[in-house]
Amino acid sequence: AQSVAQPEDQVNVAEGNPLTVKCTYSVSGNPYLFWYVQYPNRGLQFLLKYITGDNLVKGSYGFEAEFNKSQTSFHLKKPSALVSDSALYFCAVRDMGGSTLGRLYFGRGTQLTVWP
Amino acid sequence: EAGVAQSPRYKIIEKRQSVAFWCNPISGHATLYWYQQILGQGPKLLIQFQNNGVVDDSQLPKDRFSAERLKGVDSTLKIQPAKLEDSAVYLCASSLAPRGSGFGNEQFFGPGTRLTVL
Numbered sequence: 029a030q031s032v033a034q035p036e037d038q039v040n041v042a043e044g045n046p047l048t049v050k051c052t053y054s055v056s057g058n059p060y061l062f063w064y065v066q067y068p069n070r071g072l073q074f075l076l077k078y079i080t081g082d083n084l085v086k087g088s089y090g091f092e093a094e095f096n097k098s099q100t101s102f103h104l105k106k107p108s109a110l111v112s113d114s115a116l117y118f119c120a121v122r123d124m125g126g127s128t129l130g131r132l133y134f135g136r137g138t139q140l141t142v143w144p
Numbered sequence: 145e146a147g148v149a150q151s152p153r154y155k156i157i158e159k160r161q162s163v164a165f166w167c168n169p170i171s172g173h174a175t176l177y178w179y180q181q182i183l184g185q186g187p188k189l190l191i192q193f194q195n196n197g198v199v200d201d202s203q204l205p206k207d208r209f210s211a212e213r214l215k216g217v218d219s220t221l222k223i224q225p226a227k228l229e230d231s232a233v234y235l236c237a238s239s240l241a242p243r244g245s246g247f248g249n250e251q252f253f254g255p256g257t258r259l260t261v262l
Binding site for chain 1: 188
């Protein structure tokens with residue numbers, strides 16, 4: 029069965045420090061992986077995706093994520109956090125080998141708080 | 145480029161009443177999705193349309209939920225009758241058609257409709 033796990037409900041970091049938001053997945057075929065961010069009272073905004081190619085993908089607002097096939101992980105990272113990065117972050121996977129081809133599965137979300 | 149539009153933004157109803165949500169996707173996006181996001185959880189797909197045809201509705205509670213996209217553009221999601229557990233944010237999203245390599249296309253989300261069932 030397809031699933032996405034975000035093991036941390038909350039991540040707190042100081043402004044200027046590096047941040048990592050963790051994500052692991054389980055799929056039957058090759059994964060297409062996505063990160064979205066949600067600000068209060070707004071819909072989800074796309075940050076970045078991994079389809080194929082380089083394991084390190086770069087996205088919007090200075091975020092990047094590393095695909096690790098052996099660990100089935102796709103952690104979101106940023107070298108220097110900003111207070112404005114505080115939001116709810118969702119990891120999502122599209123299982124390209126399952127019966128639900130095309131369906132996007134989301135994790136529960138991780139609330140990132142960056143304090144000044 | 146205009147984003148995905150949804151209305152209303154907020155709705156409060158009593159259980160057993162009916163409610164309808166409207167979505168207008170980004171122009172040119174053939175695929176439209178409705179998600180349910182319960183507080184503390186990630187979005188869960190309810191139904192996916194490709195143009196005006198249903199691609200995936202296996203997670204839609206069909207005894208009370210219905211959705212249509214008659215002209216392949218805007219869409220309506222209806223709940224009748226509503227239950228307390230339907231309290232959630234209903235998100236509409238759209239994307240370019242996910243065929244072939246297009247499965248990598250990202251989805252664009254609207255602001256959502258927050259439904260409270262009393």
